[in-house]
Amino acid sequence: MVRMVVVVWVVACSHNEQKPVAPAPASAAPEVSSEAAQAAADPAPCDEVAAHVIRISRTTGDTKPLVEMMRRRCADDLWSVEARKCYLTASSWDEGVACESKLSAAQVKSLDEDIKAHGSTMAHPPKS
Numbered sequence: 001m002v003r004m005v006v007v008v009w010v011v012a013c014s015h016n017e018q019k020p021v022a023p024a025p026a027s028a029a030p031e032v033s034s035e036a037a038q039a040a041a042d043p044a045p046c047d048e049v050a051a052h053v054i055r056i057s058r059t060t061g062d063t064k065p066l067v068e069m070m071r072r073r074c075a076d077d078l079w080s081v082e083a084r085k086c087y088l089t090a091s092s093w094d095e096g097v098a099c100e101s102k103l104s105a106a107q108v109k110s111l112d113e114d115i116k117a118h119g120s121t122m123a124h125p126p127k128s
Contacts, residue, residue: 044072044084053087056096069114077107 050070054063074084083102088098100108 010051017120021117042081044081044088046071046079046084049074049084049087052090056090056093058093066118066120068119069112072110073114077103077110079107081105083107 010057028054050067053070059066073079083099086099086102087096090099103111
């Protein structure tokens with residue numbers, strides 16, 4: 001009887017574990033470029049946009065605070081690529097003013113408030 005209990009216990013406690021299956025061979029790995037992947041370059045970075053806007057405004061004197069204010073508004077308010085490209089390619093102040101139409105009402109308001117805080121006024125595009 002003791003032998004029978006031992007046999008039952010051994011059978012009950014034994015594990016019928018399967019051997020791990022070896023992973024299937026990997027299919028051909030994609031070619032790895034020796035160059036690291038890079039995000040596409042920004043076609044109109046805010047620092048360039050800001051410097052250009054102040055340049056076409058023909059503002060004189062120390063323009064660094066105005067350039068920084070424009071760069072901050074552009075970056076913090078997330079101006080669209082379309083708006084940034086418009087400002088960057090404007091060849092005159094009037095063309096630059098027309099780019100305001102590509103900003104949201106909230107973006108225009110923030111920009112206007114910052115410009116007023118610098119003691120200036122913002123030219124708005126003519127209403128069509």
